Amino acid sequence: MPGTTAVPDIEIIVEDIGGGGGPTPPPGGGDDGDGEDRDRRRKWSPTPRRYSTAITLGIVSILMFFMALSSAFIVLRRGSNVWVPVHLPLVLWANTGILLASSFTLESARRRLSLADLPGFRKFWLVTTVLGFLFVAGQLIAWRQLVAQGVYIASNQASSFFYIFTAAHGVHLLGGVAALLYVLTRKVEPANLSRSVAAEVASYYWHFMDGLWIFLLALLYLGK
Amino acid sequence: MYDNGASHPDRPRTDFLSRCVFSTNHKAVGLNYLWLALFSVFLGMAMSLLMRIHLVWPGMHLPLLSNLGNSPDRFAALTTLHGSLMVFLVLTAAPQAGFGNYFLPLQIGAREMAFPTLNLLAFWATVASLLGLTTTFFISPQPAITLWVVSVAIFCAASLLNALNFSVTTIDLRGRGMTLPRLPLTVWAWFINAILGLLIFSILLAACVCLLSDRLLSTRFFPTLDFIVNQPPGVIADAVPILWQRLFWFFAQAEVYVAMLPCFGLVTHLISTFSRKPVWKERLVVLALCGVGVFGFCVWGQHMFSSGMNPFSPLVFSLLASSLGLPATILLISWLGTLWNARVQLNTAMLFALGFISLFLSGGLSGIFLARHDLAAAAVSDDFVTGHFHLVMGVAATFAILGALFFWFPKMFGRRLNEPLGKIHFWLTFAGVYCVFMPMHWLGLIAHTNLYSGSRMAAIAAIVGPVRTFITFAILLTVFAQGIFLSNFLWSLFRGERVLECNFWRATTLEWSVPSPPPADDFGASNPVVYRGAYEFSVPNVAEDFVPQHLAPEQGAKARESGE
Secondary structure, three states: OHHHHOHHHHHHHHHHHHHOOOOOOOOOOOOOOOOOOOOHHHHOOOOOHHHHHHHHHHHHHHHHHHHHHHHHHHHHHHHOOOOOOOOOOOHHHHHHHHHHHHHHHHHHHHHHHHOOOHHHHHHHHHHHHHHHHHHHHHHHHHHHHHHHOOOOOOOOHHHHHHHHHHHHHHHHHHHHHHHHHHHHHOOOOOOOOOHHHHHHHHHHHHHHHHHHHHHHHHHHHHOO | OOOOOOOOOOOOOOOHHHHHHOOOOHHHHHHHHHHHHHHHHHHHHHHHHHHHHHHHOOOOOOOOOOOOOOOHHHHHHHHHHHHHHHHHHHHHHHHHHHHHHHHHHHHHOOOOOOOHHHHHHHHHHHHHHHHHHHHHHHOOHHHHHHHHHHHHHHHHHHHHHHHHHHHHHHHHOOOEOOOHHHOOHHHHHHHHHHHHHHHHHHHHHHHHHHHHHHHHOOOOOOOOHHHHHOOOOOOOOOOHHHHHHHHHHHHHHHHHHHHHHHHHHHHHHHHHHHHOOOOOOHHHHHHHHHHHHHHHHOOHHHHHOOOOOOOOHHHHHHHHHHHOHHHHHHHHHHHHHHHOOOOOOOOHHHHHHHHHHHHHHHHHHHHHHHHOHHHHHHHOOHHHHHHHHHHHHHHHHHHHHHHHHHHHHHHHHOEEOOHHHHHHHHHHHHHHHHHHHHHHHHHHHHOOOOOOOHHHHHHHHHOHHHHHHHHHHHHHHHHHHHHHHHHHHHHHHHHOEEOOOOOOOOOOOHHHHOOOOOOOOOOOOOOOEOOOOOOOEOOOOOOOOEOOOOOOHHHHHHHHHHHO
C-alpha cells in the first residue's frame, strides 16, 4: 500500500517543526495571518538577535584587517637588519590605562541597566564615553610628541607602522564612541533595538577595541 | 523601466526615484546590482574586443587606444580596467549581490535583508567604485592609479557591508521551519561566500590602505625597486617585494572562489530543478561548498611559486591547491549523479547550467597543471593562465549567471525570455568561448618550445600569428552572440510572453510560492512556513513530480489522495 508508507515521513516532518531549528518568531508578532493590510508589514519584524550576530561577524572582519597589517609588520620587521625603532611615548601607557578603565565602567553601566537603575546606567555610560574621548585625545598627544621628536609617518618603516596602527585603531574606536553616544543620547527607542540590546552590542565592540589596542601595543613594544 | 506596479494594486505607486533608486527593498537593490553588472559586462566586453583587435592589427586606428596617445600605457590601462570591471562588478557583484539580494530573503522566508539601509549604502558605494574605476581611464597615469586604489578600497568596503548583511540574514532571519538542512543550496552558497568575503575583503582593504599611504603620505610599505637599490643593504627588508604579492594574492586567489561559490549553488539548483530529481548527496554538496571556502582561503601562495619564497612552501601550497580538486570533484559527481537517468528538460537555463559544467571541467583540468609548483614555474606562460582562468572563472561564472537569469526572469519581471533566441545565443556563445580560450592554452604552451632546434621552432612559431587572428575572429562571433542576448533581454522585458502563474518552472523553493513579480512585502498577509527540504522532486506516490517547501503535510496528503 503505497499510501501508508509515507505516513511516518509526515510525522517526522511535523516533529521537526515543533522542535524548531529556525529562529524563534519575533515576540508579539504571531503568524496567525489574519490579513489586515495595515499591520502586514509591522507584523514581520526581524529578530533583534541580528545586531549581536552582526557585531560578532563584524569583529571577525575587522580582526582580519588588523591581522593583515600585523603580518605585514612582522614580515618587514624580521626581514630587515637595520630597524629604526620608534620610542613609544609614555602617554601611551596612560592611554592604555584609560581604555582599560573604560571597559570596567562600561560593564558597571550594563550591570546598573540590568538592575533597572537607569540614572546609574547613564552616569557610568557617560563616564565610559568621556574616557573614550580621553583615549583619542591621548593618542593625538602621542602623535604630537613623536612629531616633536621629528618622527613622521614617512620617516622609516617602524614609524609608518606606528602611525598606521594607531590611526586605524583610532578610526575604529571613534566608531565605538559614536555607538556609545548613540545609546546615551537617543530619544526614541525602536521596538526591535531596546536599550539593553544596544548597550550589549556596543559593549562587545568596545571590549574588542580594548583588546585590540592591547594587542597592537604589545606588537609595537615587542617589535622594537 | 519595468512595470510591476500595475498587476499588484497593493503596491504603492510612487515615483521612480524612491521605487528604484533609493529603495531599501531587497528586490530593488538586487535588480540595481544586476543592471550595474549588465552595464559593466558590456563595457568590459567592448574593452576585450579592442585589446584583441589591437593585438592582431596593431596599426589600426582604434577609439580609446589611438585618441589618447597610442602608447603601451593605454593598452595596459585597458587590460587593468577590463579585469577590474569584470572581476569586481560582474563576477563578484552579479551572482552574489544581484541574485542574492533578490532571492536570498525570498528563499529563506524573510521579507527583507537584515540591514536594508546598509544594503542600499553598499550598492551606492559600488556605483561610486564603478565610476572611479572608469574615470581612471581618462586621466593621466599617476593620479589614475591612486584613483583606482581608492575605488577598489571603496568596493572592498561595500562588499564587506554586503557580506555582513548576507551572513546575518541567513543566520537570523530564516522563516519558520527553515532549518539549516532545508536551506536551498543557492542559499548555502551565498552564505558560505559571504563568510569568505567577510574575511578576505578586509585583507585587500588593509593592503589598499597601505598602498594609499605609500602613494599619498610617502611611506614605504611597498617600496619601488629603484628606491630599494639606492638604499644601503639591510635598511629595507629582503621580504619587501613579495609583501604586496602576499597580501594581494591572499585576497585574489580566494576572490576566485568568491566569484565561483554562488555559481556552484546556482548550477546545482538549476540542475536539480530541470532534472526533476533531488540533488544527489545533498549534504555532501554542502560540505563540498564549505570545503571550497576553506581551501580557497589557504592557497594564496599558489601564485608566488617563482617569487623566491621559502622552498618548502610551494610544496605545501601545491598540496593545498590540489586538494581543492576534492570538493570540486564532489560537486561534479553530484551534478552528474543528479543528471543520471533523469528526464532532463533542456531549456535555455538548463543548457547554460550544463555549459557551466563543461567549462568548469575543461578549465579545471588546466588548473591541475597550474597547481603543480614545478610545472607552473617552468612551463607555463601568460597565455595559458589567461586561457585557464577565463574559461573556469570568467566564462563559466557568466554561464551560471545567464542560466540563473533565464531561470528567474519570469519571477523577476512576470515575463519570460524568448527560448529559441536564448538557445541560439547559448550555442553561439558556447562554441565561441571554446574557440577563444582553448587556443590560448596552446599559445601558452608554444611560448615555451625553445627546447626544440631552430627549424622546428620556426615552424611552431609560424602558427602563432594565425592562431591569434583566429581567436580575434572567434571573439567577434562571441560578442555578436551577446548582441542577440541583449536584444532578447530588452525585447522580453517589455514584450515577452506573459507569465501569470506563480510557479512557472514547477520548482520547490519559496520564491515560487509568491506572485510574479513578487509584491513589495514578498509574502503578503501570512508568513511562510517551511515543512520539508528544498529538493523534493519526483517523490513517489505524489500527484505532481515536485513537493514545494511550503506545502503543509496535510495538504500533501490531500494532493496524494486526489492523485490516486
